[in-house]
Amino acid sequence: MAEEQYDWASLGIDTTKPSIARTYDVVLRGKDNFEVDRTFVAEIVKIIPEIYDVAAYNREILGRGVRYLAGEAGIRQFLDLGSGLPTVQNTHQVAQATAPGARVVYVDNDPIVLAHGRALLAENADTTVITADVREPEKILAHPDVRRLIDFDRPVGVMLVGILHHLHDDEDPQGIVETLMAAVPSGSHLFVTSFCASSQEAVDAEVQYQGMLGTGRFRTPEEITRYFDGLDLLDPGVVPLPLWRPDGDVPDELTVGQRLMYGGIARKP
Numbered sequence: 240m241a242e243e244q245y246d247w248a249s250l251g252i253d254t255t256k257p258s259i260a261r262t263y264d265v266v267l268r269g270k271d272n273f274e275v276d277r278t279f280v281a282e283i284v285k286i287i288p289e290i291y292d293v294a295a296y297n298r299e300i301l302g303r304g305v306r307y308l309a310g311e312a313g314i315r316q317f318l319d320l321g322s323g324l325p326t327v328q329n330t331h332q333v334a335q336a337t338a339p340g341a342r343v344v345y346v347d348n349d350p351i352v353l354a355h356g357r358a359l360l361a362e363n364a365d366t367t368v369i370t371a372d373v374r375e376p377e378k379i380l381a382h383p384d385v386r387r388l389i390d391f392d393r394p395v396g397v398m399l400v401g402i403l404h405h406l407h408d409d410e411d412p413q414g415i416v417e418t419l420m421a422a423v424p425s426g427s428h429l430f431v432t433s434f435c436a437s438s439q440e441a442v443d444a445e446v447q448y449q450g451m452l453g454t455g456r457f458r459t460p461e462e463i464t465r466y467f468d469g470l471d472l473l474d475p476g477v478v479p480l481p482l483w484r485p486d487g488d489v490p491d492e493l494t495v496g497q498r499l500m501y502g503g504i505a506r507k508p
């Protein structure tokens with residue numbers, strides 16, 4: 240994507256600093272990113288050469304998780320928070336392939352997500368994208384588009400996939416999860432993936448993320464598991480992403496990249 244091609248600033252898009260959504264687009268080998276985003280990823284590659292694979296593991300568990308939720312768990316409405324730029328196998332495509340008519344609200348605070356998401360969703364009446372900040376969960380829950388598509392008397396799939404590590408401790412990610420889960424009824428599910436402090440490389444990467452991107456908190460497996468407090472954690476629990484209900488064989492010993500993110504799904508009793 241060329242920096243000079245559009246008046247990005249008028250869309251609220253800053254091309255001089257890396258953005259979380261666009262740097263993730265780089266590692267997903269997308270085209271919606273700028274030089275500054277690619278420079279950031281080049282620095283991360285020096286610490287975690289497998290970072291592109293890590294993004295793929297995250298998208299793969301997203302697919303497996305949404306298929307489970309829309310299938311076996313019978314979830315028909317999804318609140319996908321920190322949804323990111325459209326890529327392949329987005330939540331609504333996976334959910335609606337499993338359960339036609341499933342409703343999806345994408346939420347992201349980066350205006351570039353809305354700019355690209357609108358085009359993708361122009362003809363999908365069951366899906367929308369809004370610009371909002373997960374640090375203000377009450378505003379999201381009260382948003383007219385959320386209220387229009389999500390019936391809070393029926394189970395909701397609350398997705399916080401690859402986003403909670405972008406919240407600092409003093410932004411209270413735990414409290415945000417609790418507020419969201421308090422708003423949805425029994426039978427709803429919480430789906431989380433997060434960077435994990437699972438190696439020295441992860442600890443080093445955290446320093447680089449914090450320095451260049453301003454966020455990126457690599458939490459311990461115990462801290463990530465705490466997000467599911469009060470919920471029934473489904474098997475196999477909170478685990479490195481490739482170990483969550485894999486479609487195929489997994490190696491006995493995981494690499495640094497395979498352990499870099501942990502995730503899990505739980506059901507609200």
Ligand SMILES: C[S@@+](CC[C@H](N)C(=O)[O-])C[C@H]1O[C@@H](n2cnc3c(N)ncnc32)[C@H](O)[C@@H]1O
Nearest residue numbers: 259260263321322323347348349372373400401
């Ligand atoms: C790594 S991407 C994850 C995208 C997608 N959920 C996935 O896992 O493939 C994280 C997304 O969270 C968004 N994000 C970060 N902080 C946010 C906030 N406070 N409120 C809403 N979205 C946020 C970023 O803009 C980015 O698009």
